[in-house]
Amino acid sequence: MSLLLLRELTAGHNGVPVVRDLDLEVHPGEIVALLGPNGAGKTTVLETAGGVLQPLGGTVRVEGQPVRGVQRAAALGVSYVREGRGLFTQLTVRENLQLRTHSRRSARRLLPRYPVLEALADRRVGLLSGGEQQLLAVACALSVEPRILLIDEMTMGLAPVAVKQLLALVREAADQGVAVLFVEQHVQDALRLADRACVLRHGELVAQGTTEQLAEQLEALHDSYFDMSLPHGRPATPPA
Numbered sequence: 478m479s480l481l482l483l484r485e486l487t488a489g490h491n492g493v494p495v496v497r498d499l500d501l502e503v504h505p506g507e508i509v510a511l512l513g514p515n516g517a518g519k520t521t522v523l524e525t526a527g528g529v530l531q532p533l534g535g536t537v538r539v540e541g542q543p544v545r546g547v548q549r550a551a552a553l554g555v556s557y558v559r560e561g562r563g564l565f566t567q568l569t570v571r572e573n574l575q576l577r578t579h580s581r582r583s584a585r586r587l588l589p590r591y592p593v594l595e596a597l598a599d600r601r602v603g604l605l606s607g608g609e610q611q612l613l614a615v616a617c618a619l620s621v622e623p624r625i626l627l628i629d630e631m632t633m634g635l636a637p638v639a640v641k642q643l644l645a646l647v648r649e650a651a652d653q654g655v656a657v658l659f660v661e662q663h664v665q666d667a668l669r670l671a672d673r674a675c676v677l678r679h680g681e682l683v684a685q686g687t688t689e690q691l692a693e694q695l696e697a698l699h700d701s702y703f704d705m706s707l708p709h710g711r712p713a714t715p716p717a
């Protein structure tokens with residue numbers, strides 16, 4: 478049974494739909510990538526799944542329970558790493574974890590799980606690299622033991638070594654049963670991590686499947702996808 482289920486979802490801003498009739502599900506332990514060009518509606522989907530936006534039509538459900546609002550989403554086990562990461566940059570790594578878990582003890586217990594962060598425990602977050610901040614954002618999101626993890630712009634701007642650590646962390650969470658839905662600009666990283674992927678274009682689902690199936694479909698879709706690199710290191714062909 479799917480843990481996160483979007484059914485005939487229409488979503489948007491100020492009553493104006495940007496995503497129409499979207500069906501998408503994520504099972505426990507599954508990692509699903511949401512791909513598509515700029516403005517396709519990927520963040521809008523995550524915001525609606527995370528309870529930040531109310532659906533304009535259709536439903537968002539977690540194990541059959543409707544998601545209405547951020548608090549309800551959190552109570553149902555949804556943890557959301559938004560673009561910008563939502564960290565307190567004036568506070569240290571340790572303090573950010575403490576705030577998230579409401580407990581010094583939990584933060585102490587959690588830090589050894591993340592050696593990179595443990596080494597930086599008393600450094601102000603504003604002084605960390607983008608990759609370290611993203612690792613902390615995901616660690617904070619995982620600290621509440623979510624059932625569903627939503628991550629926006631997961632690897633944007635990060636160095637390869639940080640991307641590797643991040644992908645390993647997300648895979649580990651999925652291996653423990655967390656359902657992951659993430660937005661990624663970099664198709665190669667997305668297909669490296671995901672079990673399945675969905676491609677949005679102008680708010681509509683234009684392709685979906687396992688990462689292997691999607692790699693083939695992406696070739697066919699390359700005209701609309703010229704702003705992203707294709708898998709296997711082949712650059713997409715820009716329009717003439």
Ligand SMILES: Nc1ncnc2c1ncn2[C@@H]1O[C@H](COP(=O)(O)OP(=O)(O)OP(=O)(O)O)[C@@H](O)[C@H]1O
Pocket residue numbers: 490491495513514515516517518519520521522
């Ligand atoms: N707060 C907002 N108010 C009004 N319109 C918005 C708002 N946020 C996004 N939009 C519009 O909704 C559409 C989809 O935006 P969204 O951020 O979901 O796309 P995206 O696929 O995540 O894009 P990107 O990859 O560039 O982040 C865009 O046309 C955008 O201008």
